[in-house]
Amino acid sequence: MLDESGELTFKSYLYARHSNKHTAYGSYFYKKDISFLVFYAITIPLLLFFIIRFKRQAPMVFDRDKQIVYLWYKGKVRAQHFKDLRVYEDFQMMRIQTRGFDKHNNMQWANFMVQPRHNPYYNGKDAYEPVLAFICQFMEYGREHVMPQHEQWQSNDKPFAFFDDEKPKDFEQQLNAVLTHLSENDTDIPLDKDNLPIPPV
Numbered sequence: 432m433l434d435e436s437g438e439l440t441f442k443s444y445l446y447a448r449h450s451n452k453h454t455a456y457g458s459y460f461y462k463k464d465i466s467f468l469v470f471y472a473i474t475i476p477l478l479l480f481f482i483i484r485f486k487r488q489a490p491m492v493f494d495r496d497k498q499i500v501y502l503w504y505k506g507k508v509r510a511q512h513f514k515d516l517r518v519y520e521d522f523q524m525m526r527i528q529t530r531g532f533d534k535h536n537n538m539q540w541a542n543f544m545v546q547p548r549h550n551p552y553y554n555g556k557d558a559y560e561p562v563l564a565f566i567c568q569f570m571e572y573g574r575e576h577v578m579p580q581h582e583q584w585q586s587n588d589k590p591f592a593f594f595d596d597e598k599p600k601d602f603e604q605q606l607n608a609v610l611t612h613l614s615e616n617d618t619d620i621p622l623d624k625d626n627l628p629i630p631p632v
Contacts, residue, residue: 487592491527491543493566495573500529501606502543503598507531508605509541512613513570518563523551525559531609538612 433439449464451457491502501510509531511517517528519542526542533539547558569577599605 483593485592486594486596489596489598491529493569495570499610500527501609502529503602503605504531504541504596506599507533508599508602508609509543510606510609510613512610515613520556520559522553522555524554525562530613532605532612538609538616 434443449457449461486505489503491500493500498513499510500513500516501508503509509529511529519526519528523546525545525547527545529541529543530538531541545559545562546554547562548554565577
């Protein structure tokens with residue numbers, strides 16, 4: 432199978448790998464290689480498509496003057512009053528729970544996920560406590576208490592994305608609609624013992 436230079440060409444290698452004359456598993460290797468080729472030809476373009484279309488998550492804003500927290504996700508505004516803000520922790524992430532309307536105009540819960548260690552598999556209470564302490568002190572005492580030397584704060588450690596999740600053009604209208612609904616309907620979604628929404632039956 433070697434040429435005059437003592438080298439094996441790629442074409443000769445494929446022939447030897449897929450031919451039953453040289454190995455008892457030639458047909459098996461051929462089908463296996465074709466299957467992998469089809470798999471990669473389908474999945475890699477799909478992954479590239481979703482990676483390119485993926486948008487960087489909008490920041491969560493704590494408005495101490497209005498006593499509300501809000502953000503937006505894919506054109507939908509989510510918000511919650513300070514007094515009703517809930518946080519759920521597990522070993523993977525800390526979920527700050529807000530409210531917003533879905534595409535059917537029904538009020539639902541939504542999570543803003545925080546991973547202080549940037550680890551998708553483990554984030555313990557020792558990582559959550561400083562974040563919660565910072566948030567609570569800001570909510571209670573204001574920016575001057577937690578950041579006396581800064582006019583504003585924004586992390587430079589942003590996740591990679593080609594695009595940002597742009598602020599909706601009707602942001603104010605959506606925010607007012609969510610806050611109005613929350614003021615008029617405080618208990619329209621039941622919670623379980625862990626303060627998580629109970630799914631509909």
